[in-house]
Amino acid sequence: MAKLTSDLSSVNPVILVSAALVCCVAFVYVRSRLGRLSSSSHRPRSPRRLPVIGNLHQLGASAHQSLHALSLKYGPLMLMHFGSVPTYVVSSGELARQVMKTCEAEFPARVMTEASRTLFEGGEDLLLNPAGTRTTLARKVCVSGILSLKRVQALQFIREEEVASLVAKLRRLVNDDRGARVNLSDLFLTLASTTLSRAILGLKSADESNRVMGQLAQQASNLLGEVTAVGDYIPALSWVDHLRGLTRNAKRVSRAVHEFLDRVIDEHIEKQNDDDDDDRKYFVDILLELQAKKDVIGGHELTRKEIRAVLLTLFIAGIDSSATTLECTMKEIVKNPRIMRKLQQEIRGVVGNKSNILQSDLNQMEYLKCVIKETLRLHSPKLVARQASEDVDVGGFRIPAKGVVLVNVWAIHRDPDTWDRPLEYLPERFVDACYDYTGQDQKYFPFSLGRRICPGVQFAMFSIEYALANVLCWFDWELPDGMSAQDFDMSAMPLHLVPVPPSHGSL
Numbered sequence: 001m002a003k004l005t006s007d008l009s010s011v012n013p014v015i016l017v018s019a020a021l022v023c024c025v026a027f028v029y030v031r032s033r034l035g036r037l038s039s040s041s042h043r044p045r046s047p048r049r050l051p052v053i054g055n056l057h058q059l060g061a062s063a064h065q066s067l068h069a070l071s072l073k074y075g076p077l078m079l080m081h082f083g084s085v086p087t088y089v090v091s092s093g094e095l096a097r098q099v100m101k102t103c104e105a106e107f108p109a110r111v112m113t114e115a116s117r118t119l120f121e122g123g124e125d126l127l128l129n130p131a132g133t134r135t136t137l138a139r140k141v142c143v144s145g146i147l148s149l150k151r152v153q154a155l156q157f158i159r160e161e162e163v164a165s166l167v168a169k170l171r172r173l174v175n176d177d178r179g180a181r182v183n184l185s186d187l188f189l190t191l192a193s194t195t196l197s198r199a200i201l202g203l204k205s206a207d208e209s210n211r212v213m214g215q216l217a218q219q220a221s222n223l224l225g226e227v228t229a230v231g232d233y234i235p236a237l238s239w240v241d242h243l244r245g246l247t248r249n250a251k252r253v254s255r256a257v258h259e260f261l262d263r264v265i266d267e268h269i270e271k272q273n274d275d276d277d278d279d280r281k282y283f284v285d286i287l288l289e290l291q292a293k294k295d296v297i298g299g300h301e302l303t304r305k306e307i308r309a310v311l312l313t314l315f316i317a318g319i320d321s322s323a324t325t326l327e328c329t330m331k332e333i334v335k336n337p338r339i340m341r342k343l344q345q346e347i348r349g350v351v352g353n354k355s356n357i358l359q360s361d362l363n364q365m366e367y368l369k370c371v372i373k374e375t376l377r378l379h380s381p382k383l384v385a386r387q388a389s390e391d392v393d394v395g396g397f398r399i400p401a402k403g404v405v406l407v408n409v410w411a412i413h414r415d416p417d418t419w420d421r422p423l424e425y426l427p428e429r430f431v432d433a434c435y436d437y438t439g440q441d442q443k444y445f446p447f448s449l450g451r452r453i454c455p456g457v458q459f460a461m462f463s464i465e466y467a468l469a470n471v472l473c474w475f476d477w478e479l480p481d482g483m484s485a486q487d488f489d490m491s492a493m494p495l496h497l498v499p500v501p502p503s504h505g506s507l
């Protein structure tokens with residue numbers, strides 16, 4: 001002890017102070033490491049991030065693909081930071097089910113961006129960001145009112161007329177200019193847009209207003225898909241969006257959409273009393289009736305703003321998704337001539353000598369249904385977002401209130417543990433398989449799962465099956481300029497194909 005004391009007393013005081021300082025620093029470091037370790041055990045793994053931008057630099061041109069590649073390293077639930085927004089990325093079916101179904105009450109809302117707040121007049125949209133009874137109201141309005149099976153069937157005349165007009169256009173082209181190619185991307189977009197404009201607002205397809213609404217819906221949809229709004233991720237830099245004109249553009253589109261919808265709603269209010277034909281009621285008429293009843297749910301009366309929001313949501317949700325499914329199916333089957341032949345044989349076998357296809361014929365087209373399911377496996381919406389309303393545990397990790405979750409549907413639909421040859425287009429995988437669109441299966445959910453599942457499934461399916469059956473029954477399809485199926489590039493936009501008279505002759 002004396003030795004020790006004397007030894008210590010003989011040490012230079014500068015060395016003593018330095019040693020004490022080093023010990024303090026070491027203590028603080030070890031404590032902070034231990035602290036971080038204990039809190040990170042409740043946090044998923046994260047790729048390394050940069051100051052300010054977080055992990056934004058790791059998102060390539062296709063965010064879903066970049067996120068999938070990172071998830072292979074960091075696991076099926078990883079934490080990323082897009083600017084200042086902590087985002088939990090889910091890449092397994094089991095975790096997707098937990099977020100979207102088991103914990104659906106804790107994840108009631110989609111994520112609002114500056115563009116959606118502007119378009120939906122402050123973000124109170126019933127469908128994008130609902131809360132409480134408004135959610136129930138919105139779902140009721142959509143599911144049992146405007147998108148019910150009865151209503152969707154009653155509007156079959158619109159699908160028939162619009163598809164007949166597309167077929168007539170193609171027939172004229174084949175007769176007048178054989179071998180000419182058509183821009184199928186454009187034709188499908190117009191078909192989806194005119195069909196929905198008629199069903200939602202009753203706008204006649206030949207009217208200028210139908211075309212204008214289609215364009216406005218497209219602009220609104222582009223705004224919502226705008227991932228480059230810097231302010232959504234780094235609020236301090238939102239002035240960049242002002243400088244780039246993004247904010248001004250969103251306001252302009254929002255104003256134009258609302259003025260347009262207001263005009264149409266007023267016209268329908270004027271006409272409401274003269275027209276009692278229930279089968280000719282459009283979605284806007286149903287909403288106005290619900291508004292007039294005033295007792296939709298708990299005495300809540302639909303406001304004009306809410307009606308506009310529901311109408312706009314239907315346009316945005318319905319047009320691109322339907323057109324993309326039609327376009328991707330045609331791309332996949334021109335790339336796979338065996339599938340095209342098998343499908344045409346089925347369709348033509350069912351239609352026989354009839355000169356038009358009936359809605360009831362579609363029930364016998366089993367292979368057509370498998371083809372569409374396979375298209376939706378590979379080409380349905382890629383990322384679905386949710387925001388937690390309170391702290392919630394997912395996969396053993398705590399996601400805090402306001403935490404954003406991105407479900408990578410693209411990756412789940414290609415999971416090699418679920419799907420044999422996952423990258424190949426094989427409609428046969430759905431023959432005798434029990435996958436459907438009801439969101440029962442965590443491995444396959446192109447229309448989503450849980451309480452936010454797409455309420456437009458039936459409308460979409462009737463429209464897509466009917467359009468494809470017609471386009472494939474009355475025409476054969478070739479690639480332009482003698483291109484072979486192997487050389488066809490799936491990512492080529494727009495899709496140009498050459499319609500020719502069917503090999504069995506009748507056009």
Ligand code: HEM
Nearest residue numbers: 127317318321322325381446447448452454455456459460
């Ligand atoms: C192939 C075509 C379609 C696909 C693949 C599709 C898929 C989806 C998906 C994945 C969602 C997101 C659900 C979520 O956030 O969990 C959604 C929402 C929605 N879809 Fe569709 N959809 C299609 C067509 C349609 C059509 C034609 C309509 C209307 C006529 C429609 C109306 C809606 C509405 C209103 C929502 C919002 C529901 C809510 O927020 O609760 N969809 N759709």
